[in-house]
Amino acid sequence: MLKFEIHTINQKARRGTLKTAHGNIQTPAFMPVGTVGTVKAMMPESVKETGAEIILGNTYHLMLRPTAERVASFGGLHKFMNWPGPILTDSGGFQVMSLSGLRKITEEGVTFQSHIDGSKHFLSPERSMEIQYLLDSDITMAFDECVKYPAEYKVVQKSMERSMRWAKRSKEAFIDRDGYGLFGIVQGGMFEDLRRQSIHDLTAIGFDGYAIGGLAVGEGQDMMFSVLDYTACALPDDKPRYLMGVGRPTDIVGAVYRGVDMFDCVMPSRSGRTGQAFTSHGVLNMRNACHIDDHAPLDAECTCPACRNYTRGYIHHLFRAGEILGSMLLTMHNIHFYENLMKQIREAISENRFEEFHDRFMSRFQNERKM
């Protein structure tokens, strides 16, 4: 059971606090991705310094290595990875479909091969709940099936209906405790009636929060927003809403505008490792030779350690020389940029000026096609 308080609403945008066993999360919130028990290239202390209050762990990766049972023997994922704050884990469903080898899906669950060593594994709603319990996740995600985009109506419908049956089994298998919660996942692809059916089924079961799955799969921002337009505000008002795997800064601002409270995405960390920097003036590719003699910081408006203490020229040098510190500094900066964006969003909502913030942000970055 999780407590969620909403403090301010600006049209559809909400400013709130979600309370978990390992601490409070101010929403709208962005969760850095800690795939396999580490936010790549960052010390947990540095993750906290970015302003992040919750991180995400991947059930699929952790069940294969080091295994959920082993993480439990180390006292759970928080202790294992030295992150004392809240953790949300996904159910494994999405990555089984995107990463693993040979799969066999039945009503019972999914049998699949590890992408690491080809070993055989099984995931079901019950096993996913057990794994996330062993990991000691503050927020557990229901186990769902994910279809590739684009897919035909019948395929999406069949998959969504199975996901709803699995959501019910997830709820039944989830061990409720104070400060721990279970989120259901809305499916239905780009079809409004299927999304509405999914919401109907999930709310009948009852969850601590509701995630929107199956977006940011290549449909484009316009279509994503149009799905959010009828999905987000159809979810229960008093529970947090989580848009999975999203996204670019404009995706996030547009989704908050449509009523979403939580986000996760590998973009700031992954792009940091490949030399991309998110800044208040758009995205920079730090590998480009134009930065070689630039004495300016990545972003003059940013207060992160990478911007306070280093020049673009130095960071360019690190990427040219293939130095690990380049990945460390850009990951740090990018996550700081995302967390600072969330802070600005929360402040704008608190001060009843989010619509203006949204309009300015979207016109500034969307027209420039930079974010």
Added chain:
Amino acid sequence: MLKFEIHTINQKARRGTLKTAHGNIQTPAFMPVGTVGTVKAMMPESVKETGAEIILGNTYHLMLRPTAERVASFGGLHKFMNWPGPILTDSGGFQVMSLSGLRKITEEGVTFQSHIDGSKHFLSPERSMEIQYLLDSDITMAFDECVKYPAEYKVVQKSMERSMRWAKRSKEAFIDRDGYGLFGIVQGGMFEDLRRQSIHDLTAIGFDGYAIGGLAVGEGQDMMFSVLDYTACALPDDKPRYLMGVGRPTDIVGAVYRGVDMFDCVMPSRSGRTGQAFTSHGVLNMRNACHIDDHAPLDAECTCPACRNYTRGYIHHLFRAGEILGSMLLTMHNIHFYENLMKQIREAISENRFEEFHDRFMSRFQNERKM
């Protein structure tokens, strides 16, 4: 000009302070290697937290990328890489011989090809002094020639004699300033008379400190110690003595015992990136499966962040998963281990019990062949 004060002497071991423009260095000192403007996989703040007071930069790497002139335009190496403490740079001589492509050596200097892009470059005593001046090194090394080991007497002699002529040109080209110093480098391979001749020539020129080059090149610890036996204490008593590129912990303890004050080595950082951990019980390979369920820290006697907050099992997991954080934590720990060893050495000398420390350390680790 550098000030060097010796506080305590235990037989040949010396405890002192070397004062530079960017701060004081307590000796005996270990210098982590910051090859190309970064101690690999570490934030400079973390390097400082290990207890390191001075780091080393490589002239060869920095002259090729980003170039010494560019580092100077960023305010020197300290500002460029955000390391406000003292920096020693090597002369480039050793790495020209070990890393670069086609070389042509004349009395004037060395023409060579970059290992990065095959471009042609030139190094001479005068150019090496200029580069190290541009980098703003607190301690500049004289430009020398290095021969491969093993080499015949005549070859070593000819090379040493050239290095002595280059040392004189280095001294003439070096711009002396308060807090900045130039070290000469003793050469002569494993031949006592050549080493003595080299020391004679260098002291006639006069330097702020004296390095011992051409060791740790595959000759083995016994032979290295036997060269140190007649080399170290033949150097001027009132100047710091630096053993270049050394080494394992037992090498360092044995060299301090023979009168050496300063060390540098890539071993703690490089072996950290490949999964080796130096501990008070010997070296551990963190990739080994034996660590998978180990809840103990790397080293129960260590106070570094990697030992305070993480288990061997977690660090093993990071290396198995190929995570950057594994390299970050082990580099941090290993450099902390080295710096803590230097602290113990300094304390033992101050308390007039270094001989006992040396004997216990050497018998403990040399018999076990672990360090």
